[in-house]
Amino acid sequence: MTSTDNKGKVLLFNTLSKRKELLNPIVPDHVGLYVCGPTVYGEPHLGHARPAVTFDLVFRYLTHIGYKVRYVRNITDVGHLEHDADEGEDKIAKKARLEQLEPMEVAQYYMDSYHKAMDALNVKNPSIEPRASGHIIEQIEMVQKILEKGFAYVSDGSVYFDVEKFDKTFGYGKLSGRVLSELIANTRELDGQSEKRNPADFALWKKAAPEHIMRWNSPWGEGFPGWHIECTAMSTKYLGEQFDIHGGGMDLLFPHHESEVCQSTVANGKSSVRYWMHNNMITINGQKMGKSLGNFITLNEFFTGSHEMLTQAYSPMTIRFFVLQAHYRGTVDFSNEALQSAEKGMEKLYAAERHLDKLKAGATSTEDINAWVERCYEAMNDDFNSPKVIAELFEASRIINAVKDGHATLTAEDIETLKNTFRTFFFEILGMKPETANVADKYSDAMNKVMDLVLAIRQDAKANKNWAISDKIRDELKEAGISVKDTKDGAEWSIE
Numbered sequence: 062m063t064s065t066d067n068k069g070k071v072l073l074f075n076t077l078s079k080r081k082e083l084l085n086p087i088v089p090d091h092v093g094l095y096v097c098g099p100t101v102y103g104e105p106h107l108g109h110a111r112p113a114v115t116f117d118l119v120f121r122y123l124t125h126i127g128y129k130v131r132y133v134r135n136i137t138d139v140g141h142l143e144h145d146a147d148e149g150e151d152k153i154a155k156k157a158r159l160e161q162l163e164p165m166e167v168a169q170y171y172m173d174s175y176h177k178a179m180d181a182l183n184v185k186n187p188s189i190e191p192r193a194s195g196h197i198i199e200q201i202e203m204v205q206k207i208l209e210k211g212f213a214y215v216s217d218g219s220v221y222f223d224v225e226k227f228d229k230t231f232g233y234g235k236l237s238g239r240v241l242s243e244l245i246a247n248t249r250e251l252d253g254q255s256e257k258r259n260p261a262d263f264a265l266w267k268k269a270a271p272e273h274i275m276r277w278n279s280p281w282g283e284g285f286p287g288w289h290i291e292c293t294a295m296s297t298k299y300l301g302e303q304f305d306i307h308g309g310g311m312d313l314l315f316p317h318h319e320s321e322v323c324q325s326t327v328a329n330g331k332s333s334v335r336y337w338m339h340n341n342m343i344t345i346n347g348q349k350m351g352k353s354l355g356n357f358i359t360l361n362e363f364f365t366g367s368h369e370m371l372t373q374a375y376s377p378m379t380i381r382f383f384v385l386q387a388h389y390r391g392t393v394d395f396s397n398e399a400l401q402s403a404e405k406g407m408e409k410l411y412a413a414e415r416h417l418d419k420l421k422a423g424a425t426s427t428e429d430i431n432a433w434v435e436r437c438y439e440a441m442n443d444d445f446n447s448p449k450v451i452a453e454l455f456e457a458s459r460i461i462n463a464v465k466d467g468h469a470t471l472t473a474e475d476i477e478t479l480k481n482t483f484r485t486f487f488f489e490i491l492g493m494k495p496e497t498a499n500v501a502d503k504y505s506d507a508m509n510k511v512m513d514l515v516l517a518i519r520q521d522a523k524a525n526k527n528w529a530i531s532d533k534i535r536d537e538l539k540e541a542g543i544s545v546k547d548t549k550d551g552a553e554w555s556i557e
Contacts, residue, residue: 068128070438092129095304099171102153115308134187204290207328224241225258289324297329381492423464430460433456460479
């Protein structure tokens with residue numbers, strides 16, 4: 062079986078139809094994939110790792126079997142208000158105000174931090190990574206289209222989508238299953254909601270209050286885009302009025318993705334997305350992990366072991382393997398025990414991979430390697446079933462150890478097939494880094510911890526006015542090629 066034999070065999074669970082469907086791209090051999098990226102106002106945490114790794118897996122596999130994939134993952138740097146609502150402060154602007162920075166300084170800092178974490182997790186870069194603030198013109202144009210078609214209204218400089226009219230014309234709630242009448246009955250009155258005709262209506266464009274920092278000119282006055290219009294405008298620009306897959310976390314299903322369905326149906330005259338994919342949440346003690354709940358552990362804290370809930374540091378590949386061990390549609394509950402178990406399992410597969418080149422060929426095969434290869438592809442074709450693939454890699458590990466110990470035999474051809482397929486699925490498709498890179502990460506983690514210790518000893522020496530020891534540490538580090546710089550926030554080091 063070749064990889065391209067699997068084109069046309071991929072089943073994925075479509076949230077819209079609530080069933081698995083065969084992937085049938087709009088343009089043959091091409092897949093348009095849009096995924097909601099982060100709102101960059103804080104350090105990336107484990108909850109960010111799950112959608113990133115999930116759709117990296119989708120991207121990798123579809124590319125592997127021969128599709129040309131245009132993968133668009135946005136950056137939200139404006140318009141995402143507190144509590145995912147239409148009132149309150151912009152999350153990034155609030156962070157900027159508290160830290161006395163420009164909003165774009167905040168966005169840039171945390172976007173860089175997100176990219177660094179994604180690189181550590183071996184998440185591939187998307188084909189295009191548009192920022193919401195760079196597509197204000199497209200968003201204004203889409204709001205105008207919706208207004209012209211009579212499905213939005215202007216109220217005191219803000220523009221709102223008329224959900225009730227949409228419901229009567231197209232039917233609301235097809236994606237999330239929400240019923241408009243129940244939604245209205247359960248919606249509490251919020252400050253400023255009186256400017257809406259209906260409490261379920263959502264903002265396409267918001268009038269900027271005098272104190273609001275991030276603002277642009279529009280036909281309706283100075284303001285900023287609503288959170289939902291961003292993704293509709295950017296996905297349309299880069300993937301067209303209709304595209305194949307829209308992905309994101311289950312927490313975005315409502316109201317964000319349901320609102321996207323409304324917007325695209327009106328603006329483009331059709332529901333833009335053929336297949337909606339949603340990854341489930343990572344939880345801590347059964348509760349969703351997220352910045353808004355304050356129960357998150359940042360990825361850097363995992364990599365360094367510096368959070369109080371962690372009993373040790375966990376490498377980026379351990380985190381990636383932990384995420385992939387569960388099917389993307391199932392929940393994953395964080396615990397140190399679960400991560401330690403993932404680490405042990407991962408190390409077994411790395412050990413098996415090391416033995417591949419040492420296997421000796423026999424005259425016959427006592428294991429059916431071709432059937433094993435087919436099962437690996439069948440698992441990925443069945444809604445990207447990464448835990449089943451991992452189970453098959455453990456089966457391969459059993460075979461490798463059996464051949465190594467003389468309890469089974471494989472022909473030279475089967476050994477070559479086993480080698481290539483194991484490495485393809487472990488490294489290329491699951492995205493685990495080759496062990497040399499993983500070892501380099503461990504040395505990097507160790508170096509960081511050693512330097513933290515050395516600088517802490519130096520700081521104690523300075524506090525005790527033991528300048529000779531303090532200067533000796535600095536000078537000898539300099540001789541070793543490590544520069545130490547004293548700042549108001551403490552000492553920083555870098556390799557010269």
